[in-house]
């Protein structure tokens with residue numbers, strides 16, 4: 470019953486009718502290497518930028534590191550059995566570059582590749598489709614020392630690494646995504662410095678974004694040449710960006726943030742060009758002199774699918790007039806050139822990350838990519854929420870997370886009904902894990918991890934998701 474004094478919060482859709490997804494819809498869950506594997510110095514693995522960053526005082530909450538994480542490296546067969554118990558049809562994982570090519574160049578490390586070979590075989594034996602991400606943020610430290618993603622050469626190194634993984638796993642992996650969320654690698658890694666390698670320079674962030682996409686294009690070409698039947702794509706994190714009011718100044722702030730968050734990546738990858746207004750917005754930051762002839766054609770190398778990670782919406786307002794503005798180089802920001810735009814909160818329910826819950830934003834995002842950019846099949850490669858969980862009598866009843874998934878799956882179904890070729894959905898995350906700068910203080914998992922004992926407890930949301938997968942949809946209420 471709706472109460473006029475308490476209208477439903479934005480995005481918390483009330484549970485509705487039974488919704489069945491198209492046949493063959495790919496139901497999965499996702500993780501990333503550094504967040505779960507541990508075994509940071511085993512099997513020939515050498516440090517990535519995240520090892521260096523997490524071991525640097527003050528970078529990660531409580532000084533947490535991924536040294537042990539969920540110990541997945543040692544518990545992999547049990548973890549795959551757990552996935553099978555939950556009925557997962559697909560599992561999205563990432564390969565740790567410093568595990569399979571320790572210094573970031575040169576020959577493969579057979580022991581590292583072997584871990585992923587065993588993982589893939591284990592998945593296939595359980596009827597679970599492997600979905601491989603090549604880069605989920607763990608750049609080998611020597612490549613950072615040589616300049617990192619702001620250096621052009623890193624793109625070529627990435628393509629070589631992609632080739633090496635394709636040679637080892639190409640016969641048994643169909644789905645490949647090159648990068649996970651290049652916005653985070655570029656703008657949190659080199660802009661605000663909140664993520665590894667923790668550098669803060671707007672021009673470097675823009676260069677990093679370009680070279681990440683160049684590396685993607687080169688990797689797609691290498692993979693295509695050696696594995697013609699593979700399904701290739703990239704994962705971007707997208708946000709609807711909404712102005713806080715009708716004021717044209719707020720609309721302009723939204724245009725700017727949309728440019729940096731979404732169009733910076735969508736336009737080169739799917740149209741082969743940078744948006745003119747974005748280039749103009751970044752005039753004080755960079756002249757785009759790092760873009761060479763042919764780069765944009767490489768970046769727009771045809772793909773087979775687009776992966777979208779969706780968590781929330783940005784609501785923004787124009788800078789406050791008269792406020793003292795820092796020049797961009799003195800204001801570390803993940804929004805170079807637009808660091809004075811204000812991010813507004815609407816007072817709607819949020820997750821433990823303080824991210825507003827906004828399921829309709831997923832419909833908007835999927836429709837936009839399909840209607841404005843591409844007919845390619847789309848996949849939600851991540852969607853999920855952190856909440857404070859509690860173990861009571863050996864059980865974790867995560868009703869908030871379950872409601873979040875339910876609302877977003879209803880949104881995904883609405884997008885399909887509106888004509889979006891959405892082919893699959895991956896919950897973030899299979900299990901609680903190392904949440905980057907937040908360490909282990911934020912839990913996104915459908916499975917609880919006790920970090921002292923490494924005991925795994927499927928939460929209510931995991932049981933519920935297993936039922937969603939079994940019926941290929943949502944039960945009616």
Ligand code: FCB
Nearest residue numbers: 501649650897904905913
């Ligand atoms: C995404 C990352 C993923 C996880 C979720 C919460 O940005 O791709 O590794 O941290 O956010």
